Amino acid sequence: MLRRPLLCHPEPKLWAECHSPFRAMKLSFRLVCMKYSWLGTLFILTTTLLLAACGHGGCCGSEASLTPAPAHTDPDDSVMRGSVTAFLQETGAPVSSMYEFKRIDLDRDGRRDALVLFKNPYGYWCDTHGCTMLVMRAGNDKFELVNAIQPVRAPLYVSNTESNGWKDIIVRVTGRWDESKDVAMTYNGTQYADNPATMPAYMHVAANTAQRVFY
Secondary structure, eight states: OOOOOOOOOOOHHHHHHHHHHHHHHHHHHHHHHHHHHHHHHHHHHHHHHHHHHHHTTSGGGHHHHTSOOOOOOOOOHHHHHHHHHHHHHHHTOOTTOEEEEEEEOSSSSSSOEEEEEEEESHHHHEETTEEEEEEEEEOSSOEEEEEEEEEEEEEEEEEEEEETTEEEEEEEEOSSSSOOEEEEEOBOSSOBOSOGGGSOOOOOTTTSOOEEEOO
């Protein structure tokens, strides 16, 4: 009796072994894809963060931050005189007015401001209690009026004490029915007090190292 030849079917174990290299290759490919996908995501995230930092003045602004700020220019006396002349013309005051001035850095910005004390015409700028003084702030190419103080008498003192970043100005008030007194004209953030007669007496002149002006 003839035996029917046995069909050769791969055993399950052998079949699995036969296909395992392909499975390994497929798994390896997936891992590689995941790896590069993760790196791509990381690259995009890093680029986004860098652009955001640059947009807020970060790395892209580092070069600009190294550029030194321009130094203040201290204008000379001719610029100050020109600003005083412009003030006289704008206010209709006598353009031939005579005055003394002192250049002092009142706000510590590296530029010497100006105290301008008018003398003549006497009846226009002065009375029996004193004269008018302008406080002018120095810019790089001009002076701007802070305010006028009236009446004041010489001598005046620029104090080493400050109010709102500006040095106090000590003024002598005399020639009134009230007792003579020294007062500290202080800066309120916009201007100095403008009437010494209404200010309280300043009791620390002797203890204050101050610069005397307008002898």
